Amino acid sequence: MKIMVTGGAGFIGSHLVDALVNEGHEVVIYDNLDAQVHKKVPDYLNSQATFIQKDIRDQSDFKDAMKDVEVIFHEASAVGVGQSMYQVGHYVDVNTLGTAKMLELLVNEEHSVKKLIMASSMSIYGEGAYVCEDDGAVHPSGRPEDQLKQHDWVMKCPICNKNTEPIPTSEAKPLIPTSIYAITKKDQEEMCLVIGKTYGIPTVALRYFNVYGPRQSLNNPYTGVAAIFSSRIKNDNKPLIFEDGKQSRDFVSVHDIVQANLLVLKKSEADYNTYNVGTGIPTSIAQITLTLEKLYGKPELGIEIADKYRSGDIRDCYADISRLESLGYSPKYTLEDGMKELVEWGEKQKAKDDFEAANAELQKYKLVR
Numbered sequence: 001m002k003i004m005v006t007g008g009a010g011f012i013g014s015h016l017v018d019a020l021v022n023e024g025h026e027v028v029i030y031d032n033l034d035a036q037v038h039k040k041v042p043d044y045l046n047s048q049a050t051f052i053q054k055d056i057r058d059q060s061d062f063k064d065a066m067k068d069v070e071v072i073f074h075e076a077s078a079v080g081v082g083q084s085m086y087q088v089g090h091y092v093d094v095n096t097l098g099t100a101k102m103l104e105l106l107v108n109e110e111h112s113v114k115k116l117i118m119a120s121s122m123s124i125y126g127e128g129a130y131v132c133e134d135d136g137a138v139h140p141s142g143r144p145e146d147q148l149k150q151h152d153w154v155m156k157c158p159i160c161n162k163n164t165e166p167i168p169t170s171e172a173k174p175l176i177p178t179s180i181y182a183i184t185k186k187d188q189e190e191m192c193l194v195i196g197k198t199y200g201i202p203t204v205a206l207r208y209f210n211v212y213g214p215r216q217s218l219n220n221p222y223t224g225v226a227a228i229f230s231s232r233i234k235n236d237n238k239p240l241i242f243e244d245g246k247q248s249r250d251f252v253s254v255h256d257i258v259q260a261n262l263l264v265l266k267k268s269e270a271d272y273n274t275y276n277v278g279t280g281i282p283t284s285i286a287q288i289t290l291t292l293e294k295l296y297g298k299p300e301l302g303i304e305i306a307d308k309y310r311s312g313d314i315r316d317c318y319a320d321i322s323r324l325e326s327l328g329y330s331p332k333y334t335l336e337d338g339m340k341e342l343v344e345w346g347e348k349q350k351a352k353d354d355f356e357a358a359n360a361e362l363q364k365y366k367l368v369r
Contacts, residue, residue: 002112004028004069006056006102007076008049009042011216011223012119012208012257016073019258021048030054030065031076037217044215056098063105066113073261074099074118074192077185080222081123082310082358084181086365095184096191103195113201117264118192120205120274121185122169122250126176128317130164132157138164141176148309148369153243155315166248166282168320171207171274179312193272202271204264206257209278209319213254213338214345221358226251226339228355229289230346233296235353240304242313242368245286250278250318253333253341260329267327278319279331291335295343311367 003020007013008029020027027049033041045051054061056076066072078084078094099118106113130138140158147156155164177183189205196203212226221228232239260277264270286303293299321329333341362368 001070002026002028002068003071003073004030004066005073005075006030009033009045009051010037010075011213012211012254013073013075014042014044014046014215015213015254015258016075016261017046017049019262021046023262028052028065028069030056030062032056034078036222037220039219042215057093057101059101059105062102063109066105066111068112070112071115071117071265072113074102074116074188077119077188079181081179081181081312082362082367083222084179084184085312085367086361088180091180091184096187099188099191103191106201107195107199115265116192116196116201116203117261118188118203118205120189120207121182122207122209122276122278122317122319123179123182124175124177124186124189124207125169125173125317126178126182127155127314128169129167129173130155130157130316131167132160132162132164134162135159137167139174140164142178143315151307153247153315166316166318168280169276169317170320171276171323178314189274197272202268204270204272205274206260206264207274207276208257209250209252209276211252211254211257212342214341216342218346218349218351219354221354225285226288226292226342229292230342231351231353232355233293233298233301234346234351236298236301237353237355238301238304239289240306240355240359241285241289242306243309244307245289245303245305246284247313248282248284248316248318250281251283251288251335251338252278252331253338255333256331259332260324263327263329270327275324276319276321277324278321280319280321281335282316282318283335291339292343295339296347308368310362311369
């Protein structure tokens with residue numbers, strides 16, 4: 001098949017391109033090489049794929065590139081939770097409007113597209129799911145500002161105000177995004193599914209949890225936490241952790257993300273559905289930091305607990321992956337093996353640590369308190 005991967009020069013997209021090429025597909029990479037992510041054309045770009053350096057918002061170029069394409073993997077997106085809160089127009093333009101322009105072509109132009117698979121995000125949930133000993137499963141919208149100001153980080157039950165415990169977050173959880181980035185990912189997902197259903201284009205939305213692995217930019221301070229901490233550690237700087245470091249996430253290897261994409265490509269029963277892609281295992285932010293320091297051979301760095309919070313940050317969210325498992329998905333990479341691979345790759349890369357500058361921007365816009 002002829003397959004297009006938007007954002008195919010990026011961290012996740014490039015791994016997906018490699019897998020599709022290995023399966024014998026004709027692959028088109030469509031990527032604008034955003035300067036925040038790419039300083040040049042990546043060395044890892046698959047030479048057997050056709051690379052088109054264009055922006056998805058340019059409908060004329062995208063229409064030409066879409067010729068004879070049978071499947072689109074839509075990975076292109078501006079990524080940065082905190083940054084999205086003060087570059088609102090940019091994130092809406094790239095993510096929401098960019099996706100709208102792609103969908104408009106699928107509606108109004110002749111094409112060969114038979115399937116659309118889009119990269120959604122766990123961020124659209126906002127807070128994950130929790131359980132209260134008195135009230136059972138609850139879905140809090142967030143932590144009140146007055147609670148955070150008291151440095152009381154634990155999620156409370158919205159009914160009785162007792163402490164709760166996180167439980168796996170299923171696709172049925174209400175979506176309560178807490179950042180502009182998350183809102184735009186929700187936009188992307190809902191627009192793709194609505195257009196897909198309306199016009200009979202089988203569409204699948206994959207809600208990625210916290211993805212890590214080789215090729216994740218170590219020079220972009222707005223990328224995933226594993227890459228940000230790697231840059232700090234490589235430059236002998238102590239990683240800074242907000243709140244108390246006990247907040248948890250579901251860290252999933254990029255290779256398992258690729259596995260999920262290939263699976264739903266081949267499974268017609270996945271069409272018009274949403275799927276969590278994670279491991280189903282929660283890990284604290286502090287534990288990720290300590291693991292990376294150990295693997296980089298720098299455990300003496302330790303961690304700095306900021307005892308501050310960032311607006312829009314959630315406390316806990318990890319995936320219920322049972323829906324994807326019913327299709328045959330099974331995470332292959334343990335956290336230990338995946339982090340080892342990340343560090344082995346990271347040791348060979350130059351890493352510019354711009355965390356302080358990015359953090360200063362968040363403080364300038366009063367997003368750190």
